[in-house]
Amino acid sequence: MLTRRTFLAASATAPLVFSRASGRAANEKITxxxxxxxxxxxxxxxxxxxxxxxxxxxxxxxxxxxxxNAKTTVEKRYADRIKSGVYKGVTPYADFRDLLAHKGLDAVVIATPDHWHHIPCVLAARAGKHIYCEKPLTNNVAEGREIVNEVKKAKIAFQTGSQQRSEFANRFRAGVEMIWNGWIGTVKTVRIGVGGPSRPCDLKGEEKPAGTDWDMWLGPAPDREYSSVLCPKGVHTHFPAWRDYREYGGGLLADMGAHHFDIAQWALKMDTSGPTEIIPPENPKKGSGLRFVYKNGVTMIHNEFEKDKDGKEIAKADCVFEGTEGTLLVGRNQLELRMKNGNPTKFPDQPQRVYPSTSHPKNWLECIVSGKETICPPETGHRSASVCHLGNIGYRLGRKLKWDAVKELFVDDEKANKELSREPRAKWKV
Structure with missing residues (x-):
């Protein structure tokens, strides 16, 4: 018996069938x-x-x-195919530029630190490779716009790794549809539960271990001594703290914010635009309470939640949507509707639905074959990262900023506009 549960489980893992009309052989694999x-x-x-x-x-x-380790992992997985001669092997590269020149390569998955997203994406696009890139898409606004432009010219399938749009038991997708279809009335406020902004890197230098190309790890970032906090030795299992430092990442504000702000802007239908004002808290050093104001009147607040008279937070989640008729709490393990007066009673005759996707990788692979746009294309990934960058800039400067989302510039603010880009080390200009 086919149920909703079994259907979703099957569709998330079902192999693709390439049609000959797509230009690929029916049994051709994506390399x-x-x-x-x-x-x-x-x-x-x-x-x-x-x-x-x-x-x-x-x-x-x-x-x-x-x-x-990665080479061994691939060889173990393909052991039977290696033995039969069907698989020709995996080639290890120390320089991604050499990988991009690999004969017959169709696509790349980029999972480097944030400061190393921009250049590989640009060069991969110029080489005509389809791209799956981790979020946040870039480490500043200017880099994101360049990726968008290069992908548009290359006409490739690009997926930003904001997998909450596809996965986590459809909670985020359902939440977005509930907002779109007016379940809580008109949204007035959105609260996003993520950590604080980035800070300058002040780590002490250490002796560089053998087998680590530290200069390559730094890439476009400023030169400095090796640190195992930034680049752990050997094969590690934790998420390194490079993300805390502005030279390499955007703090947890961008690290997880690229996920949750993405969902919020999707729900507000602002995911190809952005806010118009950025208002930091009275004490920016506390790293929470910054507000983004959108042209539709919605205020989005970073990591600050309403409290009762005893100081207890009333509603807290990854994303909290507060509307005229109720509140919606959405998270990776949470989907909770709190109505002011009973259950929702007004539903549209033709409900709005989100882009169908139950697997982020599968959606990307399907779009490589079909030529359709992915569920999180570069423009969307760029805008989701941008709101995080704007938040970091707001905390750093500590004053109200006006943002032109079309020009992607602060209004009449030369100092703030200098924060939108960064000059890479000379050898990494592309």
């Missing part, structure tokens, strides 16, 4: 290369190795132990 095989990259590698539509042919990392 993948992986740029960055740390904790996140290994997770992606395991997921894609489990998909019969793809064949992993190349891996890349700046740490030799990780590179060797």
């Amino acid at each position: 993948l290369g992986f740029i960055g095989v740390g904790t996140m990259g290994r997770g992606h590698l395991a997921a894609f190795l489990g998909r019969p539509e793809v064949e992993v042919v190349a891996v890349c990392d700046v740490v030799k132990e990780r590179l060797d």
